[in-house]
Structures are given as C-alpha cells and as structure tokens.
Amino acid sequence: MALPPLLQGRLSLPVIGAPMFLVSGPELVIAQCTSGIVGSIPSLNARPPELLDVWLKRIAAACDAYAAVHPGARVAPYGVNLVVNRANPRLAQDLEVVVANRVPVVITSLSAPDEIVPRVHAYGGIVLHDVVSTRHARRALKAGVDGLILVCAGAGGHGGTLSPFALVSEVRAFYDGLLVLSGAMATGRGVLAAQAMGADLAYIGTRFIATAESGADDAYKSMIVGATAADIVYTPLFSGVHGNYLKPSIAAAGLDPDNLPVPEPGAAYRGRDDRPAAWKTIRGAGQGVGAIDAVEPVADVVARLRAEYDAARRELAATSPWE
Ligand SMILES: Cc1cc2nc3c(=O)[nH]c(=O)nc-3n(C[C@H](O)[C@H](O)[C@H](O)COP(=O)(O)O)c2cc1C
Numbered sequence: 001m002a003l004p005p006l007l008q009g010r011l012s013l014p015v016i017g018a019p020m021f022l023v024s025g026p027e028l029v030i031a032q033c034t035s036g037i038v039g040s041i042p043s044l045n046a047r048p049p050e051l052l053d054v055w056l057k058r059i060a061a062a063c064d065a066y067a068a069v070h071p072g073a074r075v076a077p078y079g080v081n082l083v084v085n086r087a088n089p090r091l092a093q094d095l096e097v098v099v100a101n102r103v104p105v106v107i108t109s110l111s112a113p114d115e116i117v118p119r120v121h122a123y124g125g126i127v128l129h130d131v132v133s134t135r136h137a138r139r140a141l142k143a144g145v146d147g148l149i150l151v152c153a154g155a156g157g158h159g160g161t162l163s164p165f166a167l168v169s170e171v172r173a174f175y176d177g178l179l180v181l182s183g184a185m186a187t188g189r190g191v192l193a194a195q196a197m198g199a200d201l202a203y204i205g206t207r208f209i210a211t212a213e214s215g216a217d218d219a220y221k222s223m224i225v226g227a228t229a230a231d232i233v234y235t236p237l238f239s240g241v242h243g244n245y246l247k248p249s250i251a252a253a254g255l256d257p258d259n260l261p262v263p264e265p266g267a268a269y270r271g272r273d274d275r276p277a278a279w280k281t282i283r284g285a286g287q288g289v290g291a292i293d294a295v296e297p298v299a300d301v302v303a304r305l306r307a308e309y310d311a312a313r314r315e316l317a318a319t320s321p322w323e
Contacts, residue, residue, distance in 0.1 A: 003200065004126050004146055004178060006104055012036025012074045013306045015191060016128075016149075016180055018205035019081035019107060020157065020214075021045065022279050026055045027213040030062045031298035033076045040079030040107055043094040045215075052094060056080070056101040079105030079128075084113050095119065112136075112143040128180060132160035134170050147178030149203055154184035156206040156286030158243045159234065168198045184229075186288035188308025192316075206286040207305075212297045220283050221295045223248050228290035233257050238278035249283035250276075 002008070017024075017032040019040040032039030039059075046052035059078050067075045080103045082094055095116060098106060102123045108116055109130040120127050126146035131137045137148050150171060152164040160167070164181055171179065181199035185191060186207040194202040209216045210224040223246050233250065236242045237260050247257035253276035276282050 006077055006124075006126055007038070010036075010074055010076050011038070012076075013188075013191065013302060013309060014195065014201045015302075015305065016040065016079070016105075016201055016203045017208050018156075018182060018203045019079070020205050020209065020284070023205075023209055023215050025215045026058050026062075028208060028211065028215065028298065029059050029078050030066075031211070031213040032208070032302070033059070033063050033078050034066045034070075034073070035299045035302035036074040036076055037302055038076045038079055038105055040081055040105065042081040042083070043098070044083065044088075044090065049090055049093055049097075052080075052097045053101065056097065056103060060101065077104035079103065079107050081107040081109060082113075082116065084108050084111040084116065099123065107149065108145075112139045113145065114143045117144040128178070130182075132162065132167075134167070134174075137171050137175065141175060147180060147200075148175065149180040149182055150199070151203075152181065152183035154229075154232075154244065154287035155182045156209075156244055156284050156288075158239070158241050159183060159286060161242075164194070164197060164199075172198045184286045184288035186286075186291040188305040188310070189312040190288070190291075191305060191309050192312045206288055207292055207301060208298065209285065210292050210295045211301055212295065220249075223283060224285055224289055224292055225294060227285065229287040232285060232287050232289065233260070235260055237261065237263050238276065238282045243278065243284060244286055245278070246283045246285045246289075249281065253281050 015037040017037050017039045019042045021042050024041040029039030029041055043052055046055050063075050080098050099119050104125050106120045106127045117127050128147040128149050129140035129145045130149045130151050131140055132151050150167050151160045152167055153161055179199045180201045180203045181194040182203035185202045185204050191202040210221045231247045232244050233247050234242055234244050250257040
C-alpha cells in the first residue's frame with residue numbers, strides 16, 4: 001500500500017525504530033530520524049513526567065536543525081508510545097504533552113486507542129496500534145487507527161506468539177492499510193522479507209540496543225552482542241505478561257534461566273526485594289540478537305541495513321531459478 005503522506009519521501013529505509021522501555025531516549029530517536037528511519041520513545045521513559053515535553057522539543061529542534069543543514073537528506077518523523085491502560089496513571093497527562101507538541105507518529109499499546117485517535121488526527125498526526133492477534137487488530141481498526149503493528153513471535157519486550165507468516169496473511173485478508181511487522185528482524189534481508197510477506201514497514205527494537213546512542217548500559221550492550229537466539233527465554237515471570245529476556249541477565253540475578261519457576265497466574269515478580277525486576281535487572285531482547293555483533297553508531301547500523309536490503313533485492317531479482 002502507499003505510505004501515509006506523513007511518511008512519504010521521509011524514509012531512507014522502510015523501518016520504524018521501536019520504542020523500548022528504559023532504552024530509548026532523545027539521542028537514540030534523533031539519530032534514528034536523521035538516519036531516515038522513524039525513531040520512537042515510550043512516554044514513560046521520561047521521568048519525571050515533565051521531562052517528556054523537554055525531550056519532545058529537543059527531538060523536534062534537533063531534527064529540524066539537521067534538515068536545515070542537510071537539505072537533501074531524508075529526515076523521518078518521530079514517534080511516541082503511549083500505554084493505553086487504566087494502570088497507567090500518566091496517560092492523560094502524557095497525551096496532552098503529545099498533542100501540544102503535535103507528535104507526528106503516536107504508537108499505542110494494550111487497550112484500543114478510542115479516545116486518542118481523534119485527538120491525534122485533529123492536528124494531522126497518525127496513530128499506529130500494537131496488536132498480537134486478528135481480534136486485537138479488528139478492535140484497533142474500529143478505533144480508527146492509521147496502521148497496525150503486528151507483534152509476532154520472537155519480538156523483544158512483550159513479544160507475541162504467532163508466526164509473522166500466519167498473522168500478516170490473516171490480517172491482510174481484511175486490511176489493506178499500513179502494516180508494520182515486529183519481531184526478530186536485525187538485518188536488511190529481514191526488512192525485505194517483512195515486505196515480501198505483505199508488511200509495509202519493519203519495526204526494529206533489539207538491533208538498536210547495541211548502538212552508541214541507546215540508553216542501555218555497557219553490560220547490557222555486551223550481552224546483546226554476545227547472545228544468540230538460544231539465549232532468549234519467553235516467560236511471564238518478571239512482569240506478569242510473557243516477554244522475551246536475555247538468559248545471561250537472569251543468570252546474573254542468581255536464577256537458573258533454563259529452570260524458571262512457573263508463576264501463579266497474574267503473579268509478577270515485580271517490586272519484591274528477593275526477586276529481580278523486569279527491564280532493569282532482567283534485560284529484554286528479541287530472538288534476532290544473533291545477527292548483532294558490534295556496538296555501533298545508529299547511522300552506521302542504518303547504512304548497513306540499507307546496503308543489505310539493496311543487495312538482497314538485487315540478488316533476488318537476478319536469481320530466479322523457479323521460472
Ligand atoms: C528492552 C525492550 C523494551 C521494550 N519496551 C517497549 C515499550 O515500552 N513499549 C512498547 O510498545 N514496546 C516495547 N518493546 C517492544 C518493541 O517496541 C518492539 O515490538 C520489539 O523490540 C521488536 O522486536 P525486536 O526487538 O526483535 O526487534 C520493547 C522491546 C525491548 C527489546
């Protein structure tokens with residue numbers, strides 16, 4: 001499908017840098033947008049809440065300044081992730097900051113963004129909603145979203161369980177709008193594969209943890225560089241919802257990642273002295289980690305993804321043994 005006008009001619013690669021709790025900050029987002037991919041932050045990363053307005057103004061000013069100095073460059077719009085849930089006490093306040101700053105791309109997760117869509121559309125922004133199933137996809141479309149992010153198996157954070165082949169084709173059967181695919185892509189070939197499957201854009205998180213501009217500490221970045229898919233475990237133990245985590249961080253916290261206790265339904269380990277906290281102590285990552293072997297500046301990562309994407313396109317076009 002055609003990209004929404006807001007994204008047309010603004011991307012150097014069909015990629016959104018996914019929002020990551022405790023990892024994404026203004027430096028990462030600015031580096032992503034000025035490299036030509038959408039960069040995004042969870043609003044909850046700005047603490048105290050007043051910092052969100054400061055961050056958004058900083059991001060917008062830096063992107064504008066870059067565009068002014070590089071008139072031919074593709075500078076992507078930025079995004080903010082809002083967690084739509086009664087348990088998020090900051091939602092109303094953060095939404096006002098988002099609207100006041102006319103944030104171009106609003107990424108919503110959990111509940112359908114019924115009240116958010118009209119507010120964002122009123123100033124010309126777009127809303128993309130995270131879903132893990134066709135049921136959630138249909139519900140989000142009812143809310144009037146501009147695109148769906150299909151969070152599939154192997155994605156970092158609270159990844160889904162469905163194969164991207166299955167979910168993309170099921171959603172495509174009833175939706176021909178903007179589809180963004182999330183889960184374990186860390187190469188340009190993976191981005192092209194997402195498009196071959198029927199998605200428009202790839203949603204990439206973990207690859208950007210191991211960058212100079214991410215908010216992750218050095219130990220976390222090293223863990224990402226050293227890990228392969230076998231080092232990722234999918235468990236509800238640490239946040240109450242299934243997520244993908246790095247086994248070495250679980251081992252470092254004194255637990256055996258291959259023999260984790262099965263929690264009572266709904267019981268999270270969060271906030272207990274004797275139990276490590278998700279994201280801070282227990283580090284999140286997707287199954288794509290094996291393709292990441294260095295900590296690099298974002299611009300270099302995006303340039304390589306682009307080169308890999310172009311090479312894969314050429315290679316597929318040149319070799320067609322099935323004709
Ligand atoms: C450490 C980490 C934190 C995340 N935090 C959030 C978050 O706060 N909000 C959100 O919508 N998604 C979050 N995600 C999910 C990402 O937005 C995205 O779906 C995922 O990273 C894509 O898969 P990949 O990591 O395999 O590239 C997080 C992912 C990671 C790895």
